[in-house]
Amino acid sequence: MKLWTISELCRELGITTRTIRFYEDKGLLTPQRLGANRIYSYKDKARMQLILRGKRLGFALDEIKEYIDLYDADLGPMQREQINFLLERVKERREALIKQQNDLQEMLGELTLIEDECQGMLDVKLTANG
Amino acid sequence: MKLWTISELCRELGITTRTIRFYEDKGLLTPQRLGANRIYSYKDKARMQLILRGKRLGFALDEIKEYIDLYDADLGPMQREQINFLLERVKERREALIKQQNDLQEMLGELTLIEDECQGMLDVKLTANG
DNA sequence: GAAGACATTGACGTTAACGTCAATGCATTT
DNA sequence: AAATGCATTGACGTTAACGTCAATGTCTTC
Structure with missing residues (x-):
């Protein structure tokens, strides 16, 4: 079960730390913490990829958030x-x-x-x- | 050969006059003038529709401009x-x-x-x- | 000829999506 | 213990794509 630090994840996804933190501010992401540091799971990474794909398609961040909310709604x-x-x-x-x-x-x-x-x-x- | 005034065209396209003038500022459009007033031809309208489609696809205005430049390049x-x-x-x-x-x-x-x-x-x- | 409708330009305001910089903390390396 | 590297938060800056408002002009209508 692999985990990523913020700069590792950024390198893999081709974005900056500022961007990831911004998305977190907007409620698109909620990574674990180890002390003060952010730790990203595979699920977080998948989430980020959803976000980036949404951006490539020209959606705004709040639209993307709505989509993600559909995506992992718990129907139970x-x-x-x-x-x-x-x-x-x-x-x-x-x-x-x-x-x-x-x-x-x-x-x-x-x-x-x-x-x-x-x-x-x-x-x-x-x-x-x- | 139909012609449009700025507000007519806006109504048909569902945008504001501010938007059209902004696009003109950016060099995406160059309508005729009648005195100070802008007059739009069918070609201008088609151009606007190209622009709007580009926006729906999530392109920035300068990318759209590049596309339009491809679109009506004179190969001669x-x-x-x-x-x-x-x-x-x-x-x-x-x-x-x-x-x-x-x-x-x-x-x-x-x-x-x-x-x-x-x-x-x-x-x-x-x-x-x- | 005053009012109202539609046009113009110009300037300032606004929102989204980050960039950039500063101050600080914590861990390792020398 | 001083330096190096990566992390944090916070604040201010920036760009694109318009919105909004003001001042002014022109034309028609009453």
């Missing part, structure tokens, strides 16, 4: 109503992601067009200049 | 070398987008798992409570 003690509420939020998320997926597809399509156009121009120049 | 007067350079940038973009696509897929998969788990809990509660 929940009432039907609460679970249904959670399901609603999951649905919203999914729809947002699907919109984003469409945007991505469009953009990729456009890039392909541009690429083809460039290639066409290069061919013309080759033919013209022999 | 370019040298082979310039076109190759452009192709390189297009490739980079594509790779970034594909990474993003993977992140999206992962997240969608996780949402499905959460959804199933919720549904399972609901079924149990139904069975238990008759």
Whole structure:
């Protein structure tokens, strides 16, 4: 069961200690302490990776927090109503992601067009200049 | 050939005039003028939609500007070398987008798992409570 | 011709997401 | 025990992306 110090984890994830502490301030993380020092478990690391992926996708930190809350909600003690509420939020998320997926597809399509156009121009120049 | 005033365009796009003017300041847009007033063409509108899509995907404004520059680069007067350079940038973009696509897929998969788990809990509660 | 609607520029304010720096503590190494 | 290395908290700085407000202009409508 491996454990990380703050600078170790940062090195592995390619971020700064300031960033991790900031996330902790915002309630996205709650590592163990050894004295005053922070100790990160594998679960903490996984959490951080969720956060970083959220950032890559363009989400704000509070949105990411909401996602994580969905992610490790404990369904056991929940009432039907609460679970249904959670399901609603999951649905919203999914729809947002699907919109984003469409945007991505469009953009990729456009890039392909541009690429083809460039290639066409290069061919013309080759033919013209022999 | 339709034209828009600034507030008309904002209404259609769901943004504020401040936003549009800000983008103009940043060089993302250069609408015609009628006296002091801005006049937007269909092309301007399309440009704005590109920008907004970029934002939905989580890109910063200067990244979006780079994308738009790729988008309406005039290949005619370019040298082979310039076109190759452009192709390189297009490739980079594509790779970034594909990474993003993977992140999206992962997240969608996780949402499905959460959804199933919720549904399972609901079924149990139904069975238990008759 | 005064009022109201819509436009302009300019300046200052705000929020998120960190960066940077200072003061301090604790453990090991020399 | 002095230096080195890694940690802490706290405070202030910074950048992007706008919001907000003020002062002013123009055009139409009553």
